[in-house]
Amino acid sequence: MKVWIARDPSKTAVALRPVDIGSRPHRREWGSVVDVTPGPPMTAKAADRRAKFQLLLVLMAASYFCTAGGGAYWWLILLASGAFMMAIFAASSKAGEPGKVVTPELGHYPEAHRLLTGPQERSEFDRLLKLAERVGKTQPALKRLVDPDEAGSLLAEAVWEGAKSLARKEEIRAVRDDLKRHALEGSGQVSRSRLDLLQQQQRANALWKEVDAELDKLRSHLSTAAEAGEAFIRDRELDDTLNRTEKALAKLSTDEILGSSLASEQLADETNAVIQAYRELNELYGGKR
Known part of the structure; x- marks a missing residue:
């Protein structure tokens, strides 16, 4: 995926x-x-330079076709050149947008x-994406623990599920805002319509909480996977460093060095944490499509 x-x-x-x-x-x-x-x-200066260069190419091409036997079709060449020039000017005017x-x-x-399109949901998605990117950055270093293709697809699935939840939240927000506006307009009145309105507000609020719970769970699992992967990488680097220094120090001392074994135990714990984090992600989001 x-x-x-x-x-x-x-x-x-x-x-x-x-x-x-x-x-x-x-x-x-x-x-x-x-x-x-x-x-x-593109800056205005760069767009101007590009437009001048393209116009020069069009004029050179038109001149070539005229001198190469296309003189009888000068009007057609002129029309084509004019169309190209208009397209160049239009593209140049939009270059800075x-x-x-x-x-x-x-x-x-x-x-x-x-x-x-809602600013709140877009901001939430950006924060979610930063978490997912943290997970993605650790995946190349975890290829001996989790299959890279499966891990990549699982992360994409989690991002997609997050986008679906946020799109749903955006729709619920619109409904809640609409209901709230009508509730304010009819405040103080008691009628059947008023009771229906309050009931719909309760349903919308329940859906809102449901989506928020889904997003909180997703953020929590992504955060766990990111932290586990980052901790594994740090401890693996520390373990490698201690192994090298242990060999160097062994040549200088006969005392037993325990630091490396302790770091290896910590690395084993972080390895289990990574595997568990991806197992939980897979249980939640794997194979949804």
């Missing part, structure tokens, strides 16, 4: 199909997650896409 993420100033797209940024994308890939954000916009999210397969695969 692979997940694509694209973010621009107005929305975040999370999908099981490729998504991108319209212009100058900055792409990062870790595990089975592809994260695309807008790159720095930030790239926007592009979802080419949204119409064909709507269930494979989740769009987040």
Whole structure:
């Protein structure tokens, strides 16, 4: 499984199909997650230089075709050149604009896409993604403990489940806000409609708490996996260092050195913690699709 993420100033797209940024994308890939954000916009000076260079190429091409026997079709060459020039000027005028999210397969695969537009949910997703990236950065060092492909797919699955929960939370937020607005307008009144409104508010609040609980559980498991992986890497590096220094010190002393064995015991504990963290992630999110 692979997940694509694209973010621009107005929305975040999370999908099981490729998504991108319209212009100058900055792409990062870790595990089975592809994260695309807008790159720095082109400066006006750079855009002007590019436009002049492209115009020069168009004029050179038009001149070549005219002199190579295309004189009879000068009007067609002129029209084509004009169209190219207009396209160049249009592209140049938009060069300084930030790239926007592009979802080419949204119409064909709507269930494979989740769009987040609310600032709260987008911020929550960014925090979730930072946790997931911490997990992803440790995975190359854990390949002897967990299968890299399975670990990458599992992490992508967790990110996708988080996006689904946040998209659902965004919808619930809209319903809650709508109900709250009507509740304020009719405050002080007692009627059948008022009772129905209060009942729907209770249902919306219950759904809100349910989604929050799902997200809290996901964050907790990702945090556990990240911390276990990072601790394993630290202790493995320490164990390697102590093994080297133990050999060096053994040449200088006949005293028994216990530091390395203690570090090895700690490394074994961290190894078990990593395996347990991935086992719990797999029980929650593995094979959901």
